Amino acid sequence: MNRRKFLIGGATAAGALIVGYAVWPDHRLEHIDEMAAGPDERFLATWIKLANDGTITVVIPHCDMGSGTYTPLAQMAADELDADWTKIRTITAPSDPLFANGALAEGFGLASHISWESIPSFLRGPAAGSMRLIAEHMDLQTTGGSSAVRFTGFYGMRIAGAAVREMLVQAAADRLHAAVDALRTEKSRVIHTSSGQSLSYGELAAEAARLSPPSNPKLKGKSAFQLIGKPVQRLDIPAKVNGAAKYGIDTQVPGMVYGAIHISPVFGGKLVSVDEASATRQPGVKKVVKLDDAVVVIADRFWRAHNAVDALHPVFSNSSNGDVSSQRIRDAHLVALNSAKVNKDLSIGKGADALQNASVFERTYNVPYLAHAPMEPANATVLYKDGTLEVWSGTQDGLGSRAFCAKAAGLPLEKVTFHLTPSGGAYGRRLPGLWNFLTYAVKTGMASPGVPVKLVFTREQEMQHDYYRPNVTSRFRAVVGSDGSPSAWVNEYTTDDEANEEAHIFYRVPNQFYGTVKLPAPVPTGPWRSVESSWHGFFVESFIDELAQQANRDPLDYRLALLKDKPRHCETLQLAADKAGWGTALPSGHGRGVAIVECFGTIVAHVAEAQVANDGSVKVNRFTTAADCGMAVNPDGFKAQMEGAVIFGLSAALFGEITIDRGAVVQQNFPDYDMVRLGQCPEIHVYIHESDAPLGGAGEPGIPPVAPAVANAIFAASGIRVRKLPIKNHSLAATVRPG
Amino acid sequence: MSIRLNVNGAEHDVDVEPEAPLLWVLRDELNLTGTKFGCGIGACGACTVHVNGRATRSCSVPVGSVANLKITTIEGLGAGGLHAVQQAWIDHQVPQCGYCQSGMIMAVSAFLASNPAPSDDQLAAAITNICRCGTLPRIRAAVQDLVEHKAAGGPR
Numbered sequence: 090m091n092r093r094k095f096l097i098g099g100a101t102a103a104g105a106l107i108v109g110y111a112v113w114p115d116h117r118l119e120h121i122d123e124m125a126a127g128p129d130e131r132f133l134a135t136w137i138k139l140a141n142d143g144t145i146t147v148v149i150p151h152c153d154m155g156s157g158t159y160t161p162l163a164q165m166a167a168d169e170l171d172a173d174w175t176k177i178r179t180i181t182a183p184s185d186p187l188f189a190n191g192a193l194a195e196g197f198g199l200a201s202h203i204s205w206e207s208i209p210s211f212l213r214g215p216a217a218g219s220m221r222l223i224a225e226h227m228d229l230q231t232t233g234g235s236s237a238v239r240f241t242g243f244y245g246m247r248i249a250g251a252a253v254r255e256m257l258v259q260a261a262a263d264r265l266h267a268a269v270d271a272l273r274t275e276k277s278r279v280i281h282t283s284s285g286q287s288l289s290y291g292e293l294a295a296e297a298a299r300l301s302p303p304s305n306p307k308l309k310g311k312s313a314f315q316l317i318g319k320p321v322q323r324l325d326i327p328a329k330v331n332g333a334a335k336y337g338i339d340t341q342v343p344g345m346v347y348g349a350i351h352i353s354p355v356f357g358g359k360l361v362s363v364d365e366a367s368a369t370r371q372p373g374v375k376k377v378v379k380l381d382d383a384v385v386v387i388a389d390r391f392w393r394a395h396n397a398v399d400a401l402h403p404v405f406s407n408s409s410n411g412d413v414s415s416q417r418i419r420d421a422h423l424v425a426l427n428s429a430k431v432n433k434d435l436s437i438g439k440g441a442d443a444l445q446n447a448s449v450f451e452r453t454y455n456v457p458y459l460a461h462a463p464m465e466p467a468n469a470t471v472l473y474k475d476g477t478l479e480v481w482s483g484t485q486d487g488l489g490s491r492a493f494c495a496k497a498a499g500l501p502l503e504k505v506t507f508h509l510t511p512s513g514g515a516y517g518r519r520l521p522g523l524w525n526f527l528t529y530a531v532k533t534g535m536a537s538p539g540v541p542v543k544l545v546f547t548r549e550q551e552m553q554h555d556y557y558r559p560n561v562t563s564r565f566r567a568v569v570g571s572d573g574s575p576s577a578w579v580n581e582y583t584t585d586d587e588a589n590e591e592a593h594i595f596y597r598v599p600n601q602f603y604g605t606v607k608l609p610a611p612v613p614t615g616p617w618r619s620v621e622s623s624w625h626g627f628f629v630e631s632f633i634d635e636l637a638q639q640a641n642r643d644p645l646d647y648r649l650a651l652l653k654d655k656p657r658h659c660e661t662l663q664l665a666a667d668k669a670g671w672g673t674a675l676p677s678g679h680g681r682g683v684a685i686v687e688c689f690g691t692i693v694a695h696v697a698e699a700q701v702a703n704d705g706s707v708k709v710n711r712f713t714t715a716a717d718c719g720m721a722v723n724p725d726g727f728k729a730q731m732e733g734a735v736i737f738g739l740s741a742a743l744f745g746e747i748t749i750d751r752g753a754v755v756q757q758n759f760p761d762y763d764m765v766r767l768g769q770c771p772e773i774h775v776y777i778h779e780s781d782a783p784l785g786g787a788g789e790p791g792i793p794p795v796a797p798a799v800a801n802a803i804f805a806a807s808g809i810r811v812r813k814l815p816i817k818n819h820s821l822a823a824t825v826r827p828g
Numbered sequence: 829m830s831i832r833l834n835v836n837g838a839e840h841d842v843d844v845e846p847e848a849p850l851l852w853v854l855r856d857e858l859n860l861t862g863t864k865f866g867c868g869i870g871a872c873g874a875c876t877v878h879v880n881g882r883a884t885r886s887c888s889v890p891v892g893s894v895a896n897l898k899i900t901t902i903e904g905l906g907a908g909g910l911h912a913v914q915q916a917w918i919d920h921q922v923p924q925c926g927y928c929q930s931g932m933i934m935a936v937s938a939f940l941a942s943n944p945a946p947s948d949d950q951l952a953a954a955i956t957n958i959c960r961c962g963t964l965p966r967i968r969a970a971v972q973d974l975v976e977h978k979a980a981g982g983p984r
Contacts, residue, residue: 153925325926326917330918330923330929331862332860333862339855464925466866514925733924736963758867766955766957768949770968772965
C-alpha cells in the first residue's frame, strides 16, 4: 500500500514519461540472451525471444498465482506481433534487475494522473528511462493490484510485440530489397503483398536480431485486433489437469532435507527454551534450529520433521500481547470512534458541518480479521553453499524476493539466486511485506550449510501466522433530504495505517466528510484480495441500502438516482439488475440484494439472491454479475475471475473470521475457517459491459460487492440487517425477525 | 520395514514406517508431486487419490494400511492420455491456480465411476473438496457436461 504511493510519488518526481524499457538498446539484450535464451534463440525485445523454428517465447515479469495473466499478456504481445498463436509459449521472467517491470512502474505512475495517449509522442522517446530505473530500484516484479494486464500488458507487452514486428519487417525488406510498406505481416510470416513471396519469422530471426528495436513502434487500433478481446484457452491449464505443474512445494533438489516449523503462537513472542532431545531422538531427525521466535526441526522426510516438531513443547514468552483479543480490539474501535481524535481525510461541500441542527441517521459496521488461506501453504526451499544462496519459492514478486532473501542472509544481491515458481493461490499472501516464510527458510537454510532444506508450513502454522485482512469498524452519519436522498455523508473508520481513498463514494451527495481514527493493533496485517475495497465496499454498499430502506425506496432505483452523471455505473448496474430479473416476484423467505463497487479500474455490480429458512440457515442461490473493465483481453478468463471472486467473497461473507484470543489466532485449519463448497455454490451468471474506458483489472474487482449484495439480500429475505461480518454469527431464525 | 505399494500399475517397495501418511510417501519417496498437501487432516481434499477405485484423502491414510492395494494418482489417471474428466476440465477452462485440481479430478472421476448419472444434490454431497480460487461453478458445469454425454451414450 505504501509501496504503491511511493511509486506514484517517485514516478512523478522523476518527471519522465518514457516507455522504452520494453525495447532495450542492444547491449542489454546481449546480457539477457546470456541469461535466458537457449540454443537457436535470441531476444528481440526484453520480453520476447524468437527461435529459428519460429517458436516465440513471451517472458512474463509476473508470477502465476492462478489469475491466468500469462495468457492475456501473451495475447497482447502476439496480437501486435501478428504471430501465429500456436507458436506462442510463455516463461516466467528471471528474478533479475534486467527484467524489472518498468511497465508496472509506469502504469502505477500514470494511472493516477495522465493517460498514455495524452503523452506527446516525442516524449515517449528513445531511451529507456526513469520508469525502468524506478522498477529496478524497487526490485519490482510484483503481481498484485490487478495490474498485470492493465499495466504490463498495455505499457509493455503490446509495445514489445509491435517493436519486434517492425524489426522482422525491416529484416524482410533488407532481404527482399523491398520497401517496408510493400510488406505486411500475418500468422508469423512477412508477406510481400504484390508478389505473394513470404518469409517466416523464424527464418528472419537472426537478421532481425542485428537491428535496433524501434522505441516508438506503431500500435494497432482496436478494430485490427485478432487476439485481444477473444476468448483464448489458457496456456497454463493443460499442465494443471495432469499433475505436471510444479509449485514451490514440489521443488526437488538433490540431497534435499525437510523442515517443519513451530512459530510462537502469541504475536511477538520469543523462543525461551526447547527440549531439543525430544526431537533429535525421533527417526530421521537431523537437527533442531532455534530461531528468535520459532523452532524448526530438520529431518530426512517432511512427515518425520512434522511429527518431531509436534513432539517438541517449546516455551515462548508472551511478549506484551498476551491479553490481546479481537473482541477487545473491536471494543476499542467503538470507544475511539466516539472519543478519539478524528484525522480528516477529505471534506466536500460543508463536510461534517452539514450534520449540525439536522436529524442524523447513523449506522456502524465491522469486518473481522481474515486469513488468505491459499491451498498451497507457505514454503520455500533454500540451499546455502560456499557463500551463495539459492532459493525456490512461489511469491508475488520474484525480483523483490531475491533482494529480500539477500538482505535476510546478509549477502550481496549477486550471491543470491531466486527461482520463482507458480503459486497454489496467493490473494495477497505472497506479496512483499508478507514474507515470514522466506525469512524462516533463509535462516533455516543458513543453519544447514551445503544441504538444501525445504521448509513447509503446516496448515495450522499457515492459518496462525498469516498477515490478516484487518479488523475494521466504520461509522456513517447521514442527513436525508425531503426526497429521501442524502444531503450529507459523514464516514469515519478505524485504520492501522493511513486513510483509504477506497472509502470515497461515487454517489452524488453535496456534503461529504471522511476521517480516520488511527488505532494500530499488535496483529500482523496485509493486503487481502481487493485490499481496502474489500471492507469499504461492504460498508458503503450496506449503508446506501439502509438509506434506501429508510426512504422506502427500491435499492436499485435509489442508487441509479444518485448516479445520474455516471453512465458506465448506471449501465453496469442496470445490466446486472435486468439479467437478474430485479423486481420480479420471489417466494417467501427469498430476497435479492444489489451492490456496486468500482476498484482497480473496473466497475462490478452483483445481484445476489438469498434464501433464509425458518431455522435461520442461509442459502445463496444465484449471483448475477455485470462488469465494466473497458475491454476484457480474454473474456472467458475475465469471467472466470468474476466467478472466482463471487466464491471467494462468499466464503468470507458467510464464514470468514479469524479470532484473536490471548494474543494468538484461535482458528487452526479448514473446519474452523470454512469455505463454500459445491453444495453451497450459487449459480453464477457473468455479463461483460464493454466501454471505451481504459483497461481495468480482473482479479480483485469482483470481491468487494459480494458481501454487501448478500447482506442486502438477507435483509430483503428476512428483515434482518447484517452489519457485522461474518453472517454465520447472526441468528436469522423466523422467531427473531422483526414483525 | 519395507512396504509394497502398487501405484499407477507399478510395484514399489518403500522403506518407511507404516504410520507414515500415504500423501508424503507418494510425494517424497516416489516423487509423485501431483498429489497435493492442503490441510493434513482430510478436510480439504487436495490430496485425494484412488485406492482400489475409491476416492481417498491420502494425508490421513497410513501407508501401511494400503500395502498391495491398487493406488492411482493424478499422474496415472489418464493412462498415457487424458481421462474424460481431465478433458472436460480443459474444455470448461476449470483450473485457476490449479493446486486443488488434482484432488478435485480424482474425487470426481471416482464418484462418476460409481454413479455415472448423479443428481446435483448427490454430486454436492460427494464432492466436498475446497477450491480457494472459486472454480466450483465450472466444476459443476464440467460434471454436468460429462453426465449428459454419458447419458446420451456419445463419445466425448
